[in-house]
Amino acid sequence: MAAISTLFLFFIIFLVSLLIILALIVRPRSVKIPIKSRHVFITGGSSGIGLALAHRAVAEGARVSILARSTEKLDEARRSIQLATCVGVATFSADVRDFDAVSKAVDESGPIDVLIVNQGVFIGKELEKQSHEEVKFMIDVNLVGSFNVIMAALPAMKAREGRGPASISLVSSQAGQAGIYGYTAYSASKFGLQGLAQALQQEVISDDIHVTLLFPPDTDTPGYEEEQKKRPELTSIIAASSGSMKTKEVAKICLDGIKAGKFTVTCHYIGFLLSIASAGMSPQGSFWVAFIEVMFGGLTRLVSLVVQSQWYKTIEKWSTTKKGIRS
Numbered sequence: 001m002a003a004i005s006t007l008f009l010f011f012i013i014f015l016v017s018l019l020i021i022l023a024l025i026v027r028p029r030s031v032k033i034p035i036k037s038r039h040v041f042i043t044g045g046s047s048g049i050g051l052a053l054a055h056r057a058v059a060e061g062a063r064v065s066i067l068a069r070s071t072e073k074l075d076e077a078r079r080s081i082q083l084a085t086c087v088g089v090a091t092f093s094a095d096v097r098d099f100d101a102v103s104k105a106v107d108e109s110g111p112i113d114v115l116i117v118n119q120g121v122f123i124g125k126e127l128e129k130q131s132h133e134e135v136k137f138m139i140d141v142n143l144v145g146s147f148n149v150i151m152a153a154l155p156a157m158k159a160r161e162g163r164g165p166a167s168i169s170l171v172s173s174q175a176g177q178a179g180i181y182g183y184t185a186y187s188a189s190k191f192g193l194q195g196l197a198q199a200l201q202q203e204v205i206s207d208d209i210h211v212t213l214l215f216p217p218d219t220d221t222p223g224y225e226e227e228q229k230k231r232p233e234l235t236s237i238i239a240a241s242s243g244s245m246k247t248k249e250v251a252k253i254c255l256d257g258i259k260a261g262k263f264t265v266t267c268h269y270i271g272f273l274l275s276i277a278s279a280g281m282s283p284q285g286s287f288w289v290a291f292i293e294v295m296f297g298g299l300t301r302l303v304s305l306v307v308q309s310q311w312y313k314t315i316e317k318w319s320t321t322k323k324g325i326r327s
């Protein structure tokens, strides 16, 4: 009995020491990013998650600018925000693939406090059915386009003085944490954002700029509605492991995560598990989450192996049925 209590005591001492050590070492330290009365610039802000983020940011008292290609969709977005909040937003029509056009828009909009790089395109297809143009399109808009936006905004963000902590956030996807059937190019473009964000955070931390990566699951946006009509059934089956969410809900979680200065933002418990399983060299500002990563890293790896085995079973079943149909 005495041995068991001693063992238990040692275990408690171990847990408390681990928590204290983590509280001392986690970097970069979390800071609160204010939104009220600050300039929030959202790319892809005319539809879906970006538009919902714009609605929320305006409702919380921010000065909001949105950028996208279609002027019609931008006008429609401006009208809907005006109607809901009685506040206007500035709109900029530019393609993120065109650095000069993005630069012009960013300069016109004025110094940015919170940059949300959200634009994204997705064409789910097996690679052998995908054209080179489609692959290049996704990499160019999702990854190179994100570089263009950040490179256009960074000089003025760094030069801002006495304006408080700033934020650069990037909308990735759960398909940017795990490679998913049908998403070779899309996953590659989103995995790229992880490297960009980790390296960038080290470069801008001295300027009090905080990088956030957002990882939504399937979300019921106009873009997703279109995608669903065409993507391979296996993609939908595998993506269903994580369910789907409402755009407004996702936008709320994302904006709250940005305001809390988190590096990684997930949208529900499966997303959280996925972030623990794929933590790697990701910065971590919360000692509580770091504690979970250390204590449960192995266990979540086991869960991820079980999930993978389900996915491969489904793929096997599909390919045998298909072969059966062909012969």
Ligand SMILES: NC(=O)C1=CN([C@@H]2O[C@H](COP(=O)(O)OP(=O)(O)OC[C@H]3O[C@@H](n4cnc5c(N)ncnc54)[C@H](OP(=O)(O)O)[C@@H]3O)[C@@H](O)[C@H]2O)C=CC1
Binding pocket: 043, 044, 045, 046, 047, 048, 049, 050, 067, 068, 069, 070, 071, 073, 094, 095, 096, 097, 118, 119, 120, 121, 122, 141, 145, 171, 172, 173, 174, 215, 216, 217, 218, 219, 220, 221, 222, 223, 224
């Ligand atoms: N919906 C989902 O299931 C999920 C989405 N995501 C990610 O969230 C982000 C938003 O997606 P979602 O809201 O669904 O997308 P939507 O298709 O609904 O909206 C995309 C937005 O991006 C803009 N956009 C697209 N291409 C460009 C471009 N070349 N230059 C400038 N703006 C552009 C669009 O406007 P326009 O066409 O006029 O340029 C639009 O405003 C994307 O990065 C996506 O990958 C992540 C996980 C799940």
Ligand SMILES: CCCCCCCCCCCCCCCC(=O)[C@@H](N)CO
Binding pocket: 122, 172, 173, 174, 175, 178, 180, 216, 217, 218, 219, 224, 227, 238, 239, 240, 241, 242, 270, 273, 274, 277, 300, 301, 303, 304, 307
């Ligand atoms: C510990 C392990 C837990 C494992 C659970 C893993 C579940 C992963 C599911 C991935 C779903 C991908 C959704 C892509 C959404 C998206 O970006 C498209 N709709 C395009 O917009």
